[in-house]
Amino acid sequence: MGETVYLNGAFVPIEKALVPVEDRGYQFADGIYEVIRVYGGGPFRLKPHLDRLERSASAIELSLPPRAEIEAAADELLRRNNLTEAGIYLQVTRGVAPRQHLIPEGIAPTVVMTARAVSAPNAEIWQRGVKALTVPDGRWELCHVKSVGLLFNTLAKRQAHRAGAFEAIFVRDGIVTEGSSSNLFALIDGVLFTHPRDNHILAGITRGAAIEVAEQLGHPLREEKFTNDDLRRAQEVFFSSSIVEIVPVVSIDGRPVGRGVPGPVTLGIREAFEALTKKE
Ligand code: PDD
Secondary structure, eight states: OOOEEEETTEEEEGGGOOOOTTBHHHHHOOEEEEEEEEETTEETTHHHHHHHHHHHHHHTTOOOOOHHHHHHHHHHHHHHHTOSSEEEEEEEEOOBOSSOSSOOSSOOOEEEEEEEEOOSOOHHHHHHOEEEEEEEOOOOSOTTSOBSOOHHHHHHHHHHHHTTOSEEEEEETTEEEEESSSEEEEEETTEEEEOOSSTTSOOOHHHHHHHHHHHHTTOOEEOOOOBHHHHHTOSEEEEEETTTEEEEEEEETTEESTTSSOOHHHHHHHHHHHHHHHHO
8 A cells, every 4th residue: 555645625635635845844945843753653742833833833924724734744644654663754844836936925835844764773883882973063043843854954964974984963153953853952060051942943842851751860950051162071972852862972073082982971861761652
């Protein structure tokens, strides 16, 4: 059976799910999205994801379908594709209009949702950890909006990949912000640091869960800015995202983090996070 996707209220085979060439998402990256993990058939932390979608939408004055409609569509999409361990991609773009910069009033948004199986996340990257590359954060000032305008992020990811690294770490004016598709935590002198929630990072749902878990485990944690120099002397570093969950970083720009192996604080948080995904 082929893959079914959701498009503007209908469930259609993926090859028939077509969007007009003048959709503003295509021409202007005028749209927002969410990526939601599904464990055991249930979307993980759906409410915070939909809250964030609403914040993104209101930041760009985009109208959304009613929340109940999105929730029902997500359930139905999982059912139709027979998925239990999955990732849902939900995208809302401004809609279709003749190309012009001025955002037209009153056009209907284009709503797309896909769901794909996610293989049990790669145990190797958790056990061995990954390499990272720092790159200047040249993104715009609205990084809290989960915009489909991801060209800067994708170029950074490619740069990291070409350097043999798993992920890029953005540095803005000397301050470590986040990864190209993840948030970042660093254990510095026994305190876990992560960039505060502001317009320079995306407030990750996994970041939120990692903070909860770290606090439950009794780790001192500060949502405060830290510098690239601080990062270089961190004992442990990890990325968080809905897709990679919690991933230890064992080398940055070719230099080992701590002793160059995943550290106990990261592994403890990873384990507790995994337990949380099973519990919820
Ligand atoms: N990205 N920061 C950025 C820039 C991201 O793109 C993401 C996630 C995160 C982590 O957010 P969350 O924990 O809610 O997944 C942080 C998704 C996975 C993506 O674009 O595919």
